[in-house]
Amino acid sequence: MSAHTDNPQDALPDDEGSAFPLLLTPGPLTTSAATKDVMANDWGSRDVEFIALLTSIRARLLEIAHAGPEGECILLQGSGTFAIEAALSCFVPRDGKALVVINGAYGKRAVRILDYLGRASSVLECGEAETPDPAALETMLANDPAVTDVFLVHCETTSGIVNPLADLCAAVKSQGRRLIVDAMSSFGALPIDMAALGIDVLVSSANKCLEGVPGFAYVIAGRELLHQAEGRSHSLSLDLHDQWQAMERTGQFRFTPPTHTLVAFERALEEHEKEGGVAGRLARYTANRDVLVGALRALGIVPLLDDADAGPIIQTFHSPRDPRFDFERFYDALRERGYAIYPGKLTNARTFRIGTIGALDRTVMRGVADAISDVLDTMGVTDLAPADTRTD
Numbered sequence: 001m002s003a004h005t006d007n008p009q010d011a012l013p014d015d016e017g018s019a020f021p022l023l024l025t026p027g028p029l030t031t032s033a034a035t036k037d038v039m040a041n042d043w044g045s046r047d048v049e050f051i052a053l054l055t056s057i058r059a060r061l062l063e064i065a066h067a068g069p070e071g072e073c074i075l076l077q078g079s080g081t082f083a084i085e086a087a088l089s090c091f092v093p094r095d096g097k098a099l100v101v102i103n104g105a106y107g108k109r110a111v112r113i114l115d116y117l118g119r120a121s122s123v124l125e126c127g128e129a130e131t132p133d134p135a136a137l138e139t140m141l142a143n144d145p146a147v148t149d150v151f152l153v154h155c156e157t158t159s160g161i162v163n164p165l166a167d168l169c170a171a172v173k174s175q176g177r178r179l180i181v182d183a184m185s186s187f188g189a190l191p192i193d194m195a196a197l198g199i200d201v202l203v204s205s206a207n208k209c210l211e212g213v214p215g216f217a218y219v220i221a222g223r224e225l226l227h228q229a230e231g232r233s234h235s236l237s238l239d240l241h242d243q244w245q246a247m248e249r250t251g252q253f254r255f256t257p258p259t260h261t262l263v264a265f266e267r268a269l270e271e272h273e274k275e276g277g278v279a280g281r282l283a284r285y286t287a288n289r290d291v292l293v294g295a296l297r298a299l300g301i302v303p304l305l306d307d308a309d310a311g312p313i314i315q316t317f318h319s320p321r322d323p324r325f326d327f328e329r330f331y332d333a334l335r336e337r338g339y340a341i342y343p344g345k346l347t348n349a350r351t352f353r354i355g356t357i358g359a360l361d362r363t364v365m366r367g368v369a370d371a372i373s374d375v376l377d378t379m380g381v382t383d384l385a386p387a388d389t390r391t392d
């Protein structure tokens with residue numbers, strides 16, 4: 001039974017009140033029982049069945065991305081950041097320059113990676129609760145011919161804001177630059193048509209909207225770009241060209257693959273397809289968001305973002321200004337009730353976050369909202385106005 005049916009019993013961990021709460025986080029997140037179950041067996045990395053499974057995962061990811069006939073998918077061990085670092089090292093030429101669009105922690109992390117790699121960079125930065133301006137991006141590119149690549153984050157998980165992908169892509173393409181998109185927390189739930197948008201490189205990972213368990217990430221790029229990347233990476237383990245060539249030749253990873261994670265991911269992809277692919281997943285996450293945000297608003301808790309900018313992935317709420325509100329106590333009390341939420345990550349506002357992705361449904365979201373109401377009562381928190389925007 002999958003964990004996201006409308007029967008609340010199915011949505012709770014088997015062992016209620018156990019050490020395993022539902023994860024209302026942007027990954028690792030709550031996975032279905034079936035996805036966990038298939039990890040009970042050990043798989044050999046050279047097994048023909050395992051090799052066939054890798055081939056099928058790669059093909060399916062290319063379809064979801066609408067990568068077109070030139071597209072190739074490279075799987076890589078590690079978390080999403082490993083694949084971002086691999087992509088930046090392989091696609092930004094050593095004498096190139098990357099313009100990074102920043103409205104949160106993940107854009108900033110890309111700049112740190114470029115610094116480690118010794119690649120020149122510049123930034124277009126706006127506030128964490130604002131979307132970047134495509135016209136400003138176009139102007140910056142027009143004024144700086146040295147920029148070879150643009151790196152942008154689709155859903156900035158710091159706040160959950162969904163950046164205007166189509167307009168930002170159009171700005172980059174109008175200036176003829178290479179485009180690398182961090183679609184880590186959007187891929188599989190928000191539609192992305194790489195070919196139509198002109199996205200050259202897309203990076204995502206197993207444990208976000210495709211609802212797998214952590215252990216690998218993937219990069220989708222055109223064959224020509226991969227050929228150009230030969231010999232460019234500073235790192236053997238992060239060399240996407242080398243990994244790609246080995247996968248093409250042998251169907252296998254070069255080094256020990258996270259076998260259980262890959263088997264679980266194949267199962268998770270089947271569930272994605274059964275749910276109706278990207279459209280089906282988006283519908284469930286959107287319903288999750290609507291229920292959660294609606295219920296917390298009704299309590300008096302204020303979301304950080306306008307509805308138009310807040311995606312269905314993770315919701316950021318202002319912490320209540322009531323002096324009796326204490327995030328640690330709030331977190332622990334929710335955890336005791338079976339829900340693990342996320343602290344805020346904004347630089348200049350006190351917030352908390354609740355993920356609306358994973359194998360969870362509206363029933364769970366209603367449960368979280370009820371638990372929050374209950375916990376705030378217990379804490380004696382009555383003034384729910386935002387902590388950082390005092391109006392009195």
Ligand SMILES: *Cc1c(COP(=O)(O)O)cnc(C)c1O
Pocket residue numbers: 026027079080081082106153155156157182183184185205
């Ligand atoms: C999760 C995430 C990453 C990668 O984070 P890891 O912890 O390395 O998996 C990168 N970018 C975005 C937008 C993310 O949400």
